[in-house]
Amino acid sequence: MDVLLAHSLPVRRGRLEARLKSGDGLHLVATARDLTETWDAAEHLRPDVVVISAELAAAEEFDCLGALLDAEGIGCLVLAAAADGASAGATVRSRPGLALLRTEPEAEEFFDLIRRQRRTRPIKAARVKPTTKQVEPAQAFDPQKLILIGSSTGGVDALLKLLTQFPADCPPVVVLQHTGAAFAASLIRLLDSQIPPRVVAATDGMPVQGGHVYMAPGGGEHLELARGTPPRLCLRQGPPISGHVPSVDALFTSARPLAQHCVAAILTGMGRDGAEGLLALRQGGARTIAQDEASAVVYGMPRVAWEIGAAEEQLPLSQIGSRLLKACRA
Structure with a gap:
């Protein structure tokens, strides 16, 4: 399955990148430093799951990004450090489809949690505008x-x-x-x-x-x-x-x-x-x-x-x- 990693800290991003590359059946398609890069990569590469830092997920613009990921059937896992506690929890509560990882578990548990975020892709059929009951x-x-x-x-x-x-x-x-x-x-x-x-x-x-x-x-x-x-x-x-x-x-x-x-x-x-x-x-x-x-x-x-x-x-x-x-x- 294809994974996109988004983290603003270079050292932390590098460590996570190396770890994800070792996951059996996981393919790291790209890394991103901010929300703009995250959506650009997600829209063009269509990963199965985005793994994103709590710092980026706490930004106001993430509300829009989260809705766009939902619409594309892309799962999302938020990685929270101990200092991110309250803000990370609020982010996840605001968008029920998100999963939160508060501490970094052992490798296989980490990979398994990523795999569980994979969703069924929406079928891309020809769009017909929704309708409502006609007003008298x-x-x-x-x-x-x-x-x-x-x-x-x-x-x-x-x-x-x-x-x-x-x-x-x-x-x-x-x-x-x-x-x-x-x-x-x-x-x-x-x-x-x-x-x-x-x-x-x-x-x-x-x-x-x-x-x-x-x-x-x-x-x-x-x-x-x-x-x-x-x-x-x-x-x-x-x-x-x-x-x-x-x-x-x-x-x-x-x-x-x-x-x-x-x-x-x-x-x-x-x-x-x-x-x-x-x-x-x-x-x-x-x-x-x-x-x-x-x-x-x-x-x-x-x-x-x-x-x-x-x-x-x-x-x-x-x-x-x-x-x-x-x-x-x-």
């Missing part, structure tokens, strides 16, 4: 309505669950998910293959249309909205806002002049990006929702949004999709 004519969407969603850690899985509820003729949706530039295009392809609306990378000046989900293209620019008929997307160079480029706060704040036509939700994520922008939208007349603590992988961004009064209500993830759509009915 009397339940048509208001053509002026626009849905905005911000998310971070845990957000990829949350978006997959939420957006599968959206019909192919849903109102325009603009999503800001913290992903890291290296994973943006792959995430867009993943979502587009799994949900009824069309998912596309935003371009500067692009008008928004119903039946489309727009996402930041990963070029290190803020994704914003400008007034127009219909509203248009803008890609703007600039410093980090709330610690991020692109930033949820930048997107939400830019939509303040359109607030009366907006319905916005802030989902699972670390920190506070999006909370102030959601407050600006609510103050401008938008309907606003925060994911509740029980269903959030990380109750950071939605907690701050709730505490500062930016969200009208807190809901479990399972109810947010239908509530967003209901608020867009004509």
Whole structure:
């Protein structure tokens, strides 16, 4: 079976590389120093299992990488040193498909654990866009309505669950998910293959249309909205806002002049990006929702949004999709 090793420390990576090469039936196809190299190798070499250090798995961008590995049927084993304890455990809890190795066992036990992470590959058949039950004519969407969603850690899985509820003729949706530039295009392809609306990378000046989900293209620019008929997307160079480029706060704040036509939700994520922008939208007349603590992988961004009064209500993830759509009915 083919194995990809990802570790940022050269000495440790070298020791693990030598050990993996001695494993019976294991073929080390490549090594990687960071998450960008890891996904590049995984996408092109399609190993059976990725063995990755807890340090790399604790990075915010690993949430997206983990979802992409899941979609490709690639197993993942996280190697944690004693000092990695709490952060490594949180990483594994956030993605149930992961396996955690806290201490380095004897060679054969180590190899056996790697072999157990091998998964059945998904069958790559011709993709047919998923469909949802057609909305009755009397339940048509208001053509002026626009849905905005911000998310971070845990957000990829949350978006997959939420957006599968959206019909192919849903109102325009603009999503800001913290992903890291290296994973943006792959995430867009993943979502587009799994949900009824069309998912596309935003371009500067692009008008928004119903039946489309727009996402930041990963070029290190803020994704914003400008007034127009219909509203248009803008890609703007600039410093980090709330610690991020692109930033949820930048997107939400830019939509303040359109607030009366907006319905916005802030989902699972670390920190506070999006909370102030959601407050600006609510103050401008938008309907606003925060994911509740029980269903959030990380109750950071939605907690701050709730505490500062930016969200009208807190809901479990399972109810947010239908509530967003209901608020867009004509």
